[in-house]
Amino acid sequence: MQQAVLTTPGEIEFRDIPMPGELKENEILLRIQKIGVCGSDIHVFHGKHPFVTKYPVIQGHEYSGEVVKIGSNVTAVQPGMKATARPQVVCGHCPPCLRGQYNVCQNLTVQGFVANGSAQEYFVVTQDRIVTVPDNVSYEQAALIEPAAVGAHSTLRAGDLHGKNVVVAGAGTIGNLIAQFAIARGAKKVLLTTAKSDFRLGVARQCGITETANLSKEDFPDAARRVFGDEGFQVGFEAAGAQGAVTDLIAGVENGGTVIIVGVFEENPIVNMGFLGEHELNVLGSMMYRHQDYEEAVTFIAEGKLITEPLITSRFPFSQYLDAYHFIEQQGDKSLKVMIDVAQK
Ligand SMILES: [Zn+2]
Ligand SMILES: [Zn+2]
Numbered sequence: 001m002q003q004a005v006l007t008t009p010g011e012i013e014f015r016d017i018p019m020p021g022e023l024k025e026n027e028i029l030l031r032i033q034k035i036g037v038c039g040s041d042i043h044v045f046h047g048k049h050p051f052v053t054k055y056p057v058i059q060g061h062e063y064s065g066e067v068v069k070i071g072s073n074v075t076a077v078q079p080g081m082k083a084t085a086r087p088q089v090v091c092g093h094c095p096p097c098l099r100g101q102y103n104v105c106q107n108l109t110v111q112g113f114v115a116n117g118s119a120q121e122y123f124v125v126t127q128d129r130i131v132t133v134p135d136n137v138s139y140e141q142a143a144l145i146e147p148a149a150v151g152a153h154s155t156l157r158a159g160d161l162h163g164k165n166v167v168v169a170g171a172g173t174i175g176n177l178i179a180q181f182a183i184a185r186g187a188k189k190v191l192l193t194t195a196k197s198d199f200r201l202g203v204a205r206q207c208g209i210t211e212t213a214n215l216s217k218e219d220f221p222d223a224a225r226r227v228f229g230d231e232g233f234q235v236g237f238e239a240a241g242a243q244g245a246v247t248d249l250i251a252g253v254e255n256g257g258t259v260i261i262v263g264v265f266e267e268n269p270i271v272n273m274g275f276l277g278e279h280e281l282n283v284l285g286s287m288m289y290r291h292q293d294y295e296e297a298v299t300f301i302a303e304g305k306l307i308t309e310p311l312i313t314s315r316f317p318f319s320q321y322l323d324a325y326h327f328i329e330q331q332g333d334k335s336l337k338v339m340i341d342v343a344q345k
Helices: 039-045 139-143 145-157 173-184 199-206 220-231 242-250 271-278 292-303 318-336
Strands: 003-009 011-016 027-037 063-070 082-085 122-126 129-134 167-169 189-194 210-213 235-238 258-261 280-286 312-317 337-341
Touching: 011 318, 027 082, 027 139, 027 318, 039 292, 039 318, 063 122, 063 139, 082 139, 129 292, 145 173, 145 292, 145 337, 167 173, 167 220, 167 242, 167 292, 173 189, 173 199, 173 235, 189 199, 199 210, 199 220, 199 318, 210 318, 220 242, 235 242, 242 258, 242 271, 312 318
Parallel strands: 167 189, 167 235, 189 210, 235 258, 258 280, 312 337
Antiparallel strands: 003 011, 027 063, 027 122, 027 337, 063 082, 082 129
């Protein structure tokens, strides 16, 4: 079978590797269908991901597949079913794992970054990480469950959003899905911002996120006043991985408010800690997701509470994986989710 190997930043090589061997009792063999290319993949492709220093890397952490074979103890799925799986390989015995916070396992390795990902025709996953997908969810939508789960998890980190005004900084796939989750979870008003072009804000509006601001044209405090009036905002999500977004959210959130950090930062941002202390802000991290977040993402997509179609802006066959990256570089923020069709040669 074919495997796409990121041999070194900027280079992808296809290798013919043997099919996975005999399955262990808790393992499942997937025929990979779609892989979404994500912002963190692009950091890795450019050799700029803060936590990926060793190459080669087999990428692919947002994917969907068809179950083709199951181990003797597998009850969660049957051959022929649609599925996706969490890419988190955890130890199960460190303190965070023991208290159920395995998304921050002290020995966490993430497939597609440090451990091998799904950029190959067939891929073996373990039963504890598999998530089944109903028939009315397409393979493309199923490959978006991973970023949607980030939205599910981060919005729960913020506590009850009912009646709260929310700002999401960053209009990429993750920011968009956080905003959609915030709306679905009962936030009063949700403002999505970008510091880049209008393209992603147009996609956001197609996804039902009506309040948007382009901070290259409007200052953040003006945008917040335009949307929230005197009410201000109580919760901010940083999904841009940018200094400007951190600064705006911390300076702008209501006293005692909450800012959730979701973005990946190529450079460590500066935070005004004195201001944070004096205004009793809650600044919380949010790391990936847990199993229930994946399941909630499936439910929200299946029930149409999340609109995913406008997020997918291009598609490439498996053999053109490298072209997909070049296309993304060329398009800049005029593309959003690019899908690799692994089943298409
Ligand atoms: Zn991703
Ligand atoms: Zn652990």
